[in-house]
Amino acid sequence: MSRRLRCRQITDVDAPSLVPLLASGFRTRSASYWSHALRVLADRDAPAGYPRFGYLLEAGDGVPAGVVLTIFHRRTDGEIYCNISSWHVTKTLQGYASLLIAAALRHREVVYLNISPAESTWPIIEAQGFGRYCEGQMLAAPALSAVTRSARILAFDSCSDAQSALPKDERALMREHVQKYACIGLVVQDGVETRPFLFLPRRVSLSPARTVQLVYCRNVADFSRYAGALGRALLRHGYLTALVDANGKLPGVAGRYFRNRGPKYFKGPRPPHLGDLSFCENVLFGP
Incomplete structure (x- = not known):
């Protein structure tokens, strides 16, 4: 990996620069949608020890080149779940996309969810170790x-x-x-x-x-x-x-x-139940 590229947790100050990146990666969503999404993450507390926003891939000039949002929460049964959301890397750096997902999936005790994967990504997330828990x-x-x-x-x-x-x-x-x-x-x-x-x-x-x-x-x-x-x-x-x-x-x-x-897909110690x-x-x- 280039020394000018790094993967790190997103902080509050990163939010404004992530909006155009997310809007360019998900063209059916507006910039105002992503501004709202990041405000929601900023206003809620993740369980202790887990990121509030997710991770970004940062080029040497400090400009975000990739992002994955993570929504961690503790469920009523005490288990930690994380919804992996909005994974996008710019075309020129797509070879480093695996760095983001590796950072997001590093907690072995967590049940990870991908609840809205595009059909074209199904083989990719299955190769990452995700399995279906909901067929339709x-x-x-x-x-x-x-x-x-x-x-x-x-x-x-x-x-x-x-x-x-x-x-x-x-x-x-x-x-x-x-x-x-x-x-x-x-x-x-x-x-x-x-x-x-x-x-x-x-x-x-x-x-x-x-x-x-x-x-x-x-x-x-x-x-x-x-x-x-x-x-x-x-x-x-x-x-x-x-x-x-x-x-x-x-x-x-x-x-x-x-x-x-x-x-819907999951990765982790046990599958979630339908209806949650x-x-x-x-x-x-x-x-």
Whole structure:
């Protein structure tokens, strides 16, 4: 490697110079989108010992020539997860792109996620040791599914009963996503059971109807079980369809499954469970 090239952690002062680099590498995103994304990372705390922003590749003149953003967080089960996001290196230095990803993936105890890889990069990330944990997505019309009669749906943001029934760390996760990231928080009470759900409003090419994406539940089987009741609650918010990560058509849920649409990859000690995209790029930066 040239002595005039180095890979290092991104700091707060680097953010302005990274915006044009990211905008040039991801042309479907505007400079204002990347300015917002970097402000979000600046305003949140990563777990101790992990970078807040990610890593950059710096040329000898101090100009960033490559970037990879990392979103580290500690999940409710105590595990450290990291969403690898927005990996780009200028054409002239693409031979050094592996330096960035090697720096980002150096923590062996971390579960790394790549939740939005372009199809052209699938072989590359598989060669880096990533494997699929999600094969595709289901576009569901949950209101058309059968209703569990015993289920009661509560809005998390307006009902103290819905909040108090959840464990403290899960309650904090729900509150942050509802208040900071404009998610819709719903809680299902079914007898002694209480199940939380978070949905992110978004536009998808698959559906002309207003759509949400499931970004948090304890298990995607919970969505299948309560799809009818959740769908009716979402209708009251004006949303007809829901995009759900899945490895096949969800039993009992009205809708269509699309294999190889939105596949998701992981690398680390254990695969994540479907139905948890909390603190990932789509939520923090916007869909």
